[in-house]
Amino acid sequence: MSRARNILQGEFGRVALLNMDRSLVPHAHRACHVLFKAGGADSAFTVSDQICELTEDTAVVVNAWEQHSYTHRAGLDETRILALYIEPRWLASIDRQLIVSGAAGFFDRPSVRLNNRIAEKAAELEHLLCSPDDQRQSATEALVFDLMVLVFDAFSNRRALLSDLHRSRDTDYRVRRAINWLRPRLDEPLNLSAMAKEAGLSRSHLFARFRQTTGLSPAMFLNTLRMEAAHPLLTDQTKPLIEVGQRLGFNAQGNFSRFFREHQGISPSEYRRVTQRLS
Numbered sequence: 001m002s003r004a005r006n007i008l009q010g011e012f013g014r015v016a017l018l019n020m021d022r023s024l025v026p027h028a029h030r031a032c033h034v035l036f037k038a039g040g041a042d043s044a045f046t047v048s049d050q051i052c053e054l055t056e057d058t059a060v061v062v063n064a065w066e067q068h069s070y071t072h073r074a075g076l077d078e079t080r081i082l083a084l085y086i087e088p089r090w091l092a093s094i095d096r097q098l099i100v101s102g103a104a105g106f107f108d109r110p111s112v113r114l115n116n117r118i119a120e121k122a123a124e125l126e127h128l129l130c131s132p133d134d135q136r137q138s139a140t141e142a143l144v145f146d147l148m149v150l151v152f153d154a155f156s157n158r159r160a161l162l163s164d165l166h167r168s169r170d171t172d173y174r175v176r177r178a179i180n181w182l183r184p185r186l187d188e189p190l191n192l193s194a195m196a197k198e199a200g201l202s203r204s205h206l207f208a209r210f211r212q213t214t215g216l217s218p219a220m221f222l223n224t225l226r227m228e229a230a231h232p233l234l235t236d237q238t239k240p241l242i243e244v245g246q247r248l249g250f251n252a253q254g255n256f257s258r259f260f261r262e263h264q265g266i267s268p269s270e271y272r273r274v275t276q277r278l279s
Contacts, residue, residue: 002078002265006129009235010278012144013087017129018265021078024070025262028216028224031085032101033062034151036114036122039080044071047110048215054079059114059122061107061155064088065215065224068110070265082126086148094145100161101152104215112155121147140278174199175213178206179221186226187249190219227263234268235277241268 005017013031017038026046035045037054045052045060047068052060062068072079088102100106114122125143152158178199185191195218196206210218226248233244245256245268260268 004266004270004274005080007271007275008129008140008278009231009275010141011087012090012141014083014085014231015125015129015140015144016081016083016085017126018081018083019078020070020081020265021072022265023072024265026067026069026220027227027263028065028067028220029062029085030064030102030224030228031087032064032091032106032148033066033068034084034086034148035060035062036082036126037079038082038122038126040078041073041076043073043076043079043081045069045110046071050110052111054081057114059112059118059151060110061112061151062110063104063106064102065104066110067216067220082122082129084144084148086144091145091148097162098152098158100158101148101156103161106156106158106161108157109155115154118147118150118154121150172209172213174201174206175210178210178218179214182218182222183225186222186229187247189249190222192218223259223263227260230260230268231271231275234272235275237272241272244268 002018002020002022005019007014007016019040020043035054036059037056042053042055044054045068047060047062048066054060088099091098091101125147128139128143178195181195181198192203192206196203199206201209207218210221214221216224230244230248233239233247242253245253248256250256250259257267260271264271
Protein backbone atom coordinates (compact mmCIF):
# COMPACT_ATOMS: atom_id res chain seq x y z
CA MET A 1 0.00 0.00 0.00
CA SER A 2 1.31 3.46 -0.92
CA ARG A 3 2.42 5.56 2.03
CA ALA A 4 3.92 8.97 2.77
CA ARG A 5 7.29 9.18 4.47
CA ASN A 6 7.01 12.92 5.03
CA ILE A 7 5.17 15.99 3.72
CA LEU A 8 6.02 19.64 4.33
CA GLN A 9 3.35 22.24 3.59
CA GLY A 10 3.64 26.02 3.60
CA GLU A 11 3.16 29.17 1.56
CA PHE A 12 5.46 27.68 -1.09
CA GLY A 13 3.04 24.79 -1.63
CA ARG A 14 4.00 21.24 -0.69
CA VAL A 15 6.95 18.88 -0.92
CA ALA A 16 6.36 15.20 -0.29
CA LEU A 17 8.41 12.02 -0.06
CA LEU A 18 6.09 9.19 -1.08
CA ASN A 19 6.49 5.43 -1.38
CA MET A 20 4.11 4.53 -4.21
CA ASP A 21 2.93 1.07 -5.23
CA ARG A 22 -0.48 1.93 -6.70
CA SER A 23 -1.60 4.06 -9.63
CA LEU A 24 -3.42 7.40 -9.38
CA VAL A 25 -6.43 8.55 -11.41
CA PRO A 26 -6.09 11.39 -13.93
CA HIS A 27 -5.96 14.66 -12.01
CA ALA A 28 -4.39 18.13 -11.99
CA HIS A 29 -2.93 20.69 -9.57
CA ARG A 30 -3.07 24.46 -9.62
CA ALA A 31 0.63 24.37 -8.64
CA CYS A 32 3.72 23.84 -10.75
CA HIS A 33 4.49 20.11 -10.30
CA VAL A 34 7.93 18.43 -10.46
CA LEU A 35 8.62 14.75 -9.75
CA PHE A 36 11.89 12.96 -9.07
CA LYS A 37 12.58 9.30 -8.48
CA ALA A 38 14.26 9.01 -5.06
CA GLY A 39 14.58 5.21 -4.98
CA GLY A 40 12.94 1.87 -5.74
CA ALA A 41 11.57 0.71 -9.08
CA ASP A 42 11.34 2.82 -12.22
CA SER A 43 7.80 3.97 -12.98
CA ALA A 44 5.97 6.41 -15.21
CA PHE A 45 3.47 9.27 -15.37
CA THR A 46 1.12 10.06 -18.22
CA VAL A 47 1.01 13.80 -18.90
CA SER A 48 -1.50 14.99 -21.50
CA ASP A 49 -1.48 11.52 -23.11
CA GLN A 50 2.34 11.33 -23.20
CA ILE A 51 3.98 8.51 -21.21
CA CYS A 52 6.93 9.89 -19.22
CA GLU A 53 9.43 7.56 -17.58
CA LEU A 54 10.50 8.33 -14.01
CA THR A 55 14.04 7.03 -13.47
CA GLU A 56 17.27 8.04 -11.76
CA ASP A 57 18.20 10.00 -14.90
CA THR A 58 14.83 11.48 -15.83
CA ALA A 59 12.22 13.62 -14.08
CA VAL A 60 8.63 14.60 -14.91
CA VAL A 61 7.53 18.24 -15.01
CA VAL A 62 3.84 19.15 -15.15
CA ASN A 63 2.33 22.56 -15.86
CA ALA A 64 -0.23 24.07 -13.52
CA TRP A 65 -3.72 22.72 -14.31
CA GLU A 66 -2.30 20.09 -16.70
CA GLN A 67 -3.95 16.67 -16.62
CA HIS A 68 -1.69 13.78 -15.58
CA SER A 69 -1.82 10.40 -13.88
CA TYR A 70 0.58 7.99 -12.21
CA THR A 71 1.05 4.42 -13.43
CA HIS A 72 2.67 1.87 -11.15
CA ARG A 73 3.61 -1.21 -13.11
CA ALA A 74 2.14 -4.44 -11.79
CA GLY A 75 4.57 -6.79 -10.06
CA LEU A 76 7.27 -4.17 -9.44
CA ASP A 77 8.48 -2.94 -6.07
CA GLU A 78 7.35 0.43 -4.77
CA THR A 79 8.83 3.66 -6.14
CA ARG A 80 10.03 6.38 -3.77
CA ILE A 81 9.04 9.72 -5.28
CA LEU A 82 10.07 13.24 -4.32
CA ALA A 83 7.11 15.37 -5.40
CA LEU A 84 7.00 19.17 -5.43
CA TYR A 85 3.81 21.19 -5.80
CA ILE A 86 5.01 24.81 -5.93
CA GLU A 87 2.70 27.83 -5.95
CA PRO A 88 3.37 30.33 -8.78
CA ARG A 89 2.32 33.21 -6.52
CA TRP A 90 4.92 32.23 -3.93
CA LEU A 91 7.60 32.10 -6.63
CA ALA A 92 6.46 35.52 -7.86
CA SER A 93 6.70 36.94 -4.33
CA ILE A 94 10.46 36.25 -4.53
CA ASP A 95 10.94 37.04 -8.22
CA ARG A 96 7.89 38.67 -9.82
CA GLN A 97 8.83 37.38 -13.27
CA LEU A 98 8.20 33.83 -12.05
CA ILE A 99 4.45 34.40 -12.12
CA VAL A 100 4.75 32.89 -15.60
CA SER A 101 5.38 29.52 -13.91
CA GLY A 102 1.58 29.24 -13.72
CA ALA A 103 1.10 29.73 -17.47
CA ALA A 104 -0.01 27.07 -19.91
CA GLY A 105 2.99 25.75 -21.79
CA PHE A 106 5.52 26.93 -19.20
CA PHE A 107 7.16 23.52 -19.60
CA ASP A 108 7.16 22.60 -23.26
CA ARG A 109 7.79 18.90 -22.61
CA PRO A 110 6.94 16.80 -19.55
CA SER A 111 9.81 14.28 -19.69
CA VAL A 112 13.25 15.77 -18.99
CA ARG A 113 16.75 14.44 -18.47
CA LEU A 114 18.42 15.53 -15.26
CA ASN A 115 21.75 17.29 -15.04
CA ASN A 116 24.11 16.84 -12.09
CA ARG A 117 23.22 20.15 -10.39
CA ILE A 118 19.49 19.40 -10.36
CA ALA A 119 20.01 15.80 -9.20
CA GLU A 120 22.26 16.94 -6.36
CA LYS A 121 19.81 19.65 -5.24
CA ALA A 122 16.89 17.18 -5.34
CA ALA A 123 18.91 14.74 -3.21
CA GLU A 124 19.60 17.58 -0.76
CA LEU A 125 15.87 18.26 -0.48
CA GLU A 126 15.14 14.57 0.06
CA HIS A 127 17.72 14.52 2.85
CA LEU A 128 16.08 17.57 4.44
CA LEU A 129 12.71 15.83 4.44
CA CYS A 130 14.29 13.05 6.50
CA SER A 131 16.11 15.40 8.90
CA PRO A 132 15.05 16.47 12.43
CA ASP A 133 12.12 18.89 12.55
CA ASP A 134 14.10 21.84 13.92
CA GLN A 135 16.27 21.97 10.80
CA ARG A 136 13.42 22.26 8.31
CA GLN A 137 11.84 25.63 8.95
CA SER A 138 14.81 27.78 8.00
CA ALA A 139 16.10 25.64 5.16
CA THR A 140 13.08 24.37 3.24
CA GLU A 141 11.93 27.48 1.37
CA ALA A 142 15.43 28.49 0.26
CA LEU A 143 16.21 24.96 -0.93
CA VAL A 144 12.90 24.62 -2.78
CA PHE A 145 13.40 27.95 -4.51
CA ASP A 146 16.96 27.11 -5.55
CA LEU A 147 15.85 23.74 -6.95
CA MET A 148 12.95 25.24 -8.87
CA VAL A 149 15.16 27.93 -10.43
CA LEU A 150 17.53 25.21 -11.65
CA VAL A 151 14.58 23.28 -13.11
CA PHE A 152 13.17 26.41 -14.76
CA ASP A 153 16.52 27.39 -16.25
CA ALA A 154 16.94 23.93 -17.75
CA PHE A 155 13.43 23.02 -18.91
CA SER A 156 11.02 25.97 -19.03
CA ASN A 157 9.95 28.53 -21.61
CA ARG A 158 10.05 31.35 -19.07
CA ARG A 159 12.20 33.69 -21.16
CA ALA A 160 9.81 33.42 -24.09
CA LEU A 161 6.81 33.92 -21.81
CA LEU A 162 8.24 36.98 -20.06
CA SER A 163 7.22 39.14 -23.02
CA ASP A 164 3.61 38.50 -21.97
CA LEU A 165 3.33 38.23 -18.19
CA HIS A 166 -0.46 38.00 -18.49
CA ARG A 167 -0.40 34.91 -20.69
CA SER A 168 -3.03 32.43 -19.56
CA ARG A 169 -5.37 29.82 -20.92
CA ASP A 170 -8.21 31.51 -19.12
CA THR A 171 -9.13 34.21 -21.66
CA ASP A 172 -12.84 33.47 -22.10
CA TYR A 173 -14.93 35.63 -19.76
CA ARG A 174 -17.75 33.08 -19.90
CA VAL A 175 -15.46 30.37 -18.55
CA ARG A 176 -14.21 32.77 -15.88
CA ARG A 177 -17.81 33.34 -14.82
CA ALA A 178 -18.38 29.58 -14.66
CA ILE A 179 -15.25 29.08 -12.54
CA ASN A 180 -16.20 31.93 -10.19
CA TRP A 181 -19.63 30.32 -9.80
CA LEU A 182 -18.04 26.93 -9.08
CA ARG A 183 -15.42 27.93 -6.48
CA PRO A 184 -17.78 28.53 -3.52
CA ARG A 185 -19.77 25.36 -4.27
CA LEU A 186 -17.23 22.64 -3.45
CA ASP A 187 -19.71 21.01 -1.08
CA GLU A 188 -22.35 20.60 -3.79
CA PRO A 189 -22.68 18.08 -6.64
CA LEU A 190 -21.59 19.46 -9.99
CA ASN A 191 -24.60 21.11 -11.64
CA LEU A 192 -23.64 21.65 -15.28
CA SER A 193 -27.02 23.17 -16.17
CA ALA A 194 -26.76 25.88 -13.50
CA MET A 195 -23.11 26.45 -14.35
CA ALA A 196 -23.92 26.83 -18.05
CA LYS A 197 -26.75 29.24 -17.26
CA GLU A 198 -24.35 31.40 -15.21
CA ALA A 199 -21.89 31.42 -18.11
CA GLY A 200 -24.58 32.18 -20.69
CA LEU A 201 -23.84 29.03 -22.67
CA SER A 202 -25.54 25.75 -23.45
CA ARG A 203 -24.23 22.70 -21.58
CA SER A 204 -22.46 21.37 -24.66
CA HIS A 205 -20.87 24.73 -25.48
CA LEU A 206 -19.80 25.21 -21.85
CA PHE A 207 -18.15 21.80 -21.78
CA ALA A 208 -16.28 22.47 -25.03
CA ARG A 209 -15.21 26.01 -24.07
CA PHE A 210 -14.24 24.94 -20.57
CA ARG A 211 -11.95 22.17 -21.81
CA GLN A 212 -10.47 24.39 -24.52
CA THR A 213 -9.76 27.16 -22.01
CA THR A 214 -8.58 25.20 -18.96
CA GLY A 215 -7.45 21.91 -20.47
CA LEU A 216 -9.78 20.07 -18.07
CA SER A 217 -13.40 18.98 -17.93
CA PRO A 218 -15.61 20.81 -15.40
CA ALA A 219 -15.71 17.66 -13.24
CA MET A 220 -11.91 17.34 -13.13
CA PHE A 221 -11.56 21.05 -12.44
CA LEU A 222 -13.95 20.67 -9.49
CA ASN A 223 -11.96 17.68 -8.22
CA THR A 224 -8.79 19.76 -8.44
CA LEU A 225 -10.38 22.54 -6.40
CA ARG A 226 -11.56 20.01 -3.82
CA MET A 227 -8.11 18.47 -3.45
CA GLU A 228 -6.44 21.86 -3.13
CA ALA A 229 -8.96 22.83 -0.44
CA ALA A 230 -8.46 19.51 1.37
CA HIS A 231 -4.75 19.98 2.08
CA PRO A 232 -4.95 22.99 4.43
CA LEU A 233 -8.14 21.65 6.04
CA LEU A 234 -6.44 18.37 6.88
CA THR A 235 -3.54 20.09 8.64
CA ASP A 236 -6.02 21.78 10.99
CA GLN A 237 -6.15 19.22 13.80
CA THR A 238 -9.30 20.80 15.25
CA LYS A 239 -11.42 19.70 12.28
CA PRO A 240 -12.69 16.09 12.35
CA LEU A 241 -12.06 14.21 9.13
CA ILE A 242 -15.78 13.71 8.59
CA GLU A 243 -16.26 17.51 8.71
CA VAL A 244 -13.48 18.01 6.16
CA GLY A 245 -15.18 15.53 3.84
CA GLN A 246 -18.57 17.19 4.26
CA ARG A 247 -17.13 20.63 3.46
CA LEU A 248 -15.88 19.17 0.19
CA GLY A 249 -19.16 17.53 -0.79
CA PHE A 250 -18.76 14.00 0.62
CA ASN A 251 -21.56 12.84 2.91
CA ALA A 252 -19.80 9.57 3.77
CA GLN A 253 -16.29 9.46 5.21
CA GLY A 254 -15.51 6.38 3.14
CA ASN A 255 -16.28 8.24 -0.09
CA PHE A 256 -13.95 11.10 0.86
CA SER A 257 -11.17 8.68 1.85
CA ARG A 258 -11.47 6.82 -1.44
CA PHE A 259 -11.47 10.06 -3.46
CA PHE A 260 -8.41 11.39 -1.60
CA ARG A 261 -6.48 8.13 -1.94
CA GLU A 262 -7.22 7.91 -5.68
CA HIS A 263 -5.75 11.39 -6.17
CA GLN A 264 -3.00 11.51 -3.53
CA GLY A 265 -2.09 7.84 -3.05
CA ILE A 266 -2.63 7.93 0.72
CA SER A 267 -5.61 8.32 3.04
CA PRO A 268 -6.67 11.65 4.57
CA SER A 269 -5.76 10.37 8.04
CA GLU A 270 -2.24 9.45 6.90
CA TYR A 271 -1.85 12.83 5.21
CA ARG A 272 -2.79 14.52 8.47
CA ARG A 273 -0.44 12.31 10.49
CA VAL A 274 2.70 12.87 8.41
CA THR A 275 2.27 16.47 7.22
CA GLN A 276 4.17 19.26 8.96
CA ARG A 277 2.84 22.77 8.43
CA LEU A 278 5.63 25.35 8.09
CA SER A 279 4.68 28.85 9.15
